[in-house]
Amino acid sequence: xxxxxxxxxxxxxxxxxxxxxxxxxxxxxxxxxxxxxxxxxxxxxxxxxxxxxxxxxxxxxxxxxxxxxxxxxxxxxxxxxxxxxxxxxxxxxxxxxxxxxxxxxxxxxxxxxxxxxxxxxxxxxxxxxxxxxxxxxxxxxxxxxxxxxxxxxxxxxxxxxxxxxxxxxxxxxxxxxxxxxxxxxxxxxxxxxxxxxxxxx
Amino acid sequence: xxxxxxxxxxxxxxxxxxxxxxxxxxxxxxxxxxxxxxxxxxxxxxxxxxxxxxxxxxxxxxxxxxxxxxxxxxxxxxxxxxxxxxxxxxxxxxxxxxxxxxxxxxxxxxxxxxxxxxxxxxxxxxxxxxxxxxxxxxxxxxxxxxxxxxxxxxxxxxxxxxxxxxxxxxxxxxxxxxxxxxxxxxxxxxxxxxxxxxxxx
DNA sequence: CGGACCATGTAAGCGGTTACATGATTCT
DNA sequence: AGAATCATGTAACCGCTTACATGGTCCG
Numbered sequence: 001x002x003x004x005x006x007x008x009x010x011x012x013x014x015x016x017x018x019x020x021x022x023x024x025x026x027x028x029x030x031x032x033x034x035x036x037x038x039x040x041x042x043x044x045x046x047x048x049x050x051x052x053x054x055x056x057x058x059x060x061x062x063x064x065x066x067x068x069x070x071x072x073x074x075x076x077x078x079x080x081x082x083x084x085x086x087x088x089x090x091x092x093x094x095x096x097x098x099x100x101x102x103x104x105x106x107x108x109x110x111x112x113x114x115x116x117x118x119x120x121x122x123x124x125x126x127x128x129x130x131x132x133x134x135x136x137x138x139x140x141x142x143x144x145x146x147x148x149x150x151x152x153x154x155x156x157x158x159x160x161x162x163x164x165x166x167x168x169x170x171x172x173x174x175x176x177x178x179x180x181x182x183x184x185x186x187x188x189x190x191x192x193x194x195x196x197x198x199x200x201x
Numbered sequence: 202x203x204x205x206x207x208x209x210x211x212x213x214x215x216x217x218x219x220x221x222x223x224x225x226x227x228x229x230x231x232x233x234x235x236x237x238x239x240x241x242x243x244x245x246x247x248x249x250x251x252x253x254x255x256x257x258x259x260x261x262x263x264x265x266x267x268x269x270x271x272x273x274x275x276x277x278x279x280x281x282x283x284x285x286x287x288x289x290x291x292x293x294x295x296x297x298x299x300x301x302x303x304x305x306x307x308x309x310x311x312x313x314x315x316x317x318x319x320x321x322x323x324x325x326x327x328x329x330x331x332x333x334x335x336x337x338x339x340x341x342x343x344x345x346x347x348x349x350x351x352x353x354x355x356x357x358x359x360x361x362x363x364x365x366x367x368x369x370x371x372x373x374x375x376x377x378x379x380x381x382x383x384x385x386x387x388x389x390x391x392x393x394x395x396x397x398x399x400x401x402x
Numbered sequence: 403c404g405g406a407c408c409a410t411g412t413a414a415g416c417g418g419t420t421a422c423a424t425g426a427t428t429c430t
Numbered sequence: 431a432g433a434a435t436c437a438t439g440t441a442a443c444c445g446c447t448t449a450c451a452t453g454g455t456c457c458g
């Protein structure tokens with residue numbers, strides 16, 4: 001049910017079409033939340049049916065049209081309610097750590113490749129999030145600046161701070177995952193005796 | 202598709218029933234992977250149909266019976282193949298960080314409660330994993346000791362080391378999440394001016 | 403005899419993935 | 431004219447959750 005709230009979060013900035021939201025997901029929430037078109041369009045229809053959004057047909061070119069959604073009062077209430085209610089933490093399901101626990105079954109090279117992929121994955125995320133923080137700090141995030149434009153000045157500090165806080169936390173987590181995988185690479189070498197003889201010194 | 206491989210991982214130790222596996226999930230893989238009975242039993246049937254397992258009916262009491270599964274060669278091959286192939290990293294979907302990014306929408310107290318729940322959740326996990334590491338170190342993990350009993354002595358170090366490595370990594374991650382949430386609590390206080398006046402000293 | 407535990411599922415539904423399908427617009 | 435992009439979905443399937451259902455065993 002978080003897709004619904006992620007969509008609400010984005011639509012609190014300004015009315016958007018399904019296509020806009022799809023792009024916004026990639027540009028602004030990517031790596032915190034992902035959703036394909038095939039999920040976004042039907043969900044928007046459902047949200048409209050539930051009264052959280054109102055969709056209006058907007059002409060686009062001579063024959064084309066698009067549907068722009070804006071949040072209703074009920075939608076804002078639903079979003080605030082979600083923000084105020086505690087999250088239910090679901091059980092861990094972590095394939096990378098599951099595999100790590102049984103790494104003795106893998107070929108050493110496959111085990112190394114696994115951990116290198118882990119590093120590559122989180123390094124990529126890290127770079128993206130560093131860029132997000134830079135955008136927050138330099139005022140070059142289109143979505144954030146629009147959001148600030150519609151919010152009272154008294155809230156600007158909070159809005160900016162919470163976004164920054166989120167991304168900085170994700171960067172730290174990515175760095176932790178990278179360090180963990182790097183320790184794993186060392187461990188694989190140790191267990192497979194790549195070092196000729198441990199120096200007794 | 203990881204449930205299947207988690208089940209294979211556990212069944213490489215010794216033959217077990219669905220009920221045993223359900224318990225083993227709670228005791229040994231809990232918080233790395235969770236699966237309810239309603240998922241385990243049908244999956245075991247499917248795995249048997251796919252030739253990865255063989256199930257044998259074992260009498261249990263005067264009229265009762267249970268089905269004990271053991272891994273076939275094909276099952277071992279499938280498990281090794283999974284261990285040797287790289288994981289595909291799926292997109293992030295992280296409700297806690299999604300909410301954190303929009304914390305200005307929550308009441309300060311709700312925001313605090315949210316972060317405290319985050320701390321409680323990861324603190325609980327941390328305690329469980331610390332206990333797992335202790336069991337590994339003291340040789341009091343039933344599953345691990347059984348596993349070592351069936352493995353050549355030359356592999357004991359690796360088996361133990363990878364399990365330890367996994368849990369230590371998870372502990373570090375939990376601690377990171379706790380630290381992040383604690384920074385968040387400080388941030389909420391700062392933004393809501395709980396401190397009467399910042400000491401200029 | 404009752405309560406804790408052992409044992410094995412079915413069924414409905416949900417959120418998400420993957421693949422497919424269609425057509426208009428804008429720019430070069 | 432063709433390519434990139436804008437725009438909106440449908441359909442099949444999959445893994446997982448939640449709720450429900452049933453019956454046997456073991457021990458005090």
